[in-house]
Amino acid sequence: MTRQIPVLTDVHLITCIVQRGRADAVVRTAVEAGAEGATVHYARGTGMRQNLGVLSAAVNAEKEVITVAVSREQLNHVFERMFIAGQLDTPGMGFMYVVAVEKAATHIPPEIIDKLTSHD
């Protein structure tokens, strides 16, 4: 018997880099906006912080990188909400971008697979 692997298409990956300690608020917003979940990992980087002068002491050089996978239809909404929650329009607050994902796979309940595939 061959195993069936349900592969998701139309997936986009939002990556958002914020200061250490601020990812939780952004993740919460992303989930409220419809994302299923998020991965956060720690990182360190340079950028706008170097141009801030004394204020750079107030910007944490250690970062949290949030990655969220969303569907094409959710993308813009989640992206905007995360931008606003992360206050990225302020200098030194972070950076975010989206890449298209060729395919993704995870657990999908069988009854949902049936429902989605029987239509076609």
Next chain:
Amino acid sequence: MPAAKGWAMSAEIKIRYGDFRRETSVRKVAISYSKLTRLKAKAGGGPSRVRLGPRDLWRILAPYVGVRFKDQLLAVTPLAVYLVLFQILILRQGVEDAWMVAGGLVATIVGLMLFIEGLRVGLMPFGERIGHALPQRSPLSVVLMVAFALGVGVTYAEPAIGALKTAGAIVEFHRAPLLHALLDRWADALVLVVGLGVGLAAVVGMLMFVRGWPIKPIIFAATVPVLALTAWMSGVPQLADVVPLAWDCGGVTTGPVTVPLVLALGIGVASAAGRGESSTAGFGIVTLASLFPVLGVLLLGLAVWLGAPPIAPAEVAHGVPPWWEVSPWAEVVGGLRAVVPLVAFLIVVARQVAKVEIEERVVVAYGILLAVVGMVIFNLGLTYGLTLLGGQSGAAVPGAFAVSPAIHGSPLYPGSLGIAVALAFALMLGFGATLAEPALDALGRTVETLTNGAFRKSGLIYAVAAGVGAGLGLGVVKMVFGVPLAWMLVPGYALALVLTALSTREVASIAWDSAGVTTGPVTVPLVLAMGLGFGHTVGAVEGFGMLAMASVCPILSVLVLGLWVRLRTTRLRPASAGAMA
């Protein structure tokens, strides 16, 4: 869409919800990044200054200040609330100068916040860079000399050391001449001796890092002579007064400046020596930094007694003190004197000896400024807030069981019930103050990782908190019944040594270090002031010794917990031994 079938005849407009959202939500402008980089290249390409509006400033600064303020608020407020509530509810006594105390507490919180941030931004980079660069450029003897000088310097910068000086002002000459002389005429020598002790501890600590010396023999080698001297000196009536002061000095040294700076240096040295950051690197220095100053103060007391018998201070000389010795200028001068020499020393060593460039000079300068301002504000807060409140509570609590001039209608509770109330007060104070100590949380997490979860973080925190509570309780007993401190300290430390011999290396180093962690910049002045107020009211000769008891009891409680954990895991092992092997 099954519902749509019935409406097939009518004209229907279908709009995808996603499109709708896209149109109605945030307005977007698409900008080509190539255009942006082209523009920047034309302007010269260098880093551009950023213009920040008030909203941006708020967004950057509010969380930055908020988090740091909250940390200190959480460390100070529970203690103050507990003291005030106890005073009002149990002792039915209002807080005198309530507004001044409140203002002082706010100053303590703000000052600590500024000072610790200044330390992080302005001083720590020096410690780390020097620690990394020094061993590569200089022989071990130079490294040890720098470590020694740093140990002396950080003692002067330690916020709690000022509390010790103010606390001694109440000791009366005719009741404890030697103690009075140490705290009055020899006050500067006292701080110097404590500093020398910390410097020596830093040297031995560096050697431990570089040579990989084991911790247990060093604990024995350091503790036994101190205990012997303590036992002998408390037998001599003229010298006995010095013992509690000496042991309290040990608790004062291991504060928020000493521990991180010396550790930063040590870790740099260890990695340069090729030992890397072994899991227990750094443990042990804290212990030594609290034991050597004890020895130093004991020896100073001995020297003063042998050399120049204390003479009564000339009262006339205390006419009008110069302006720099009057509050608030005394606090300002104290703050400058604490930070500026340390910074100057670090800069000289970094430039001349280690030859490291410090980047981000503006930020470092800002950090140093913060440290100085924070220290001054903290000193002011200490004088008007913590010391005042602690002294009041210390003077009021004995009213529960004895006639106290401060309390109307004292004793409030009959006989032993009153003493029980005072004991409960000390126990709960120690327990609560320790639970709120942020440094303990960090230690707990390290310990949990080190022991693979066998030693729970909460277990350690509760053990230390219970130890400190018991220690303060014993301190109260000492003062109420006039028990000599050595009778409690010597058996306590002797038991600790026996338990240390039985424990594993990790548990031993954790236990001895946890004693140093508990005596932070908030606990120390408060407990010192309270002990002195308490001692004054019950008619004890001096009010020192509470910190000392709060240091030995956590060692015992953590060692016992460690042994119990090991006993439990070895009993469980037979079931899983096969799998483990």
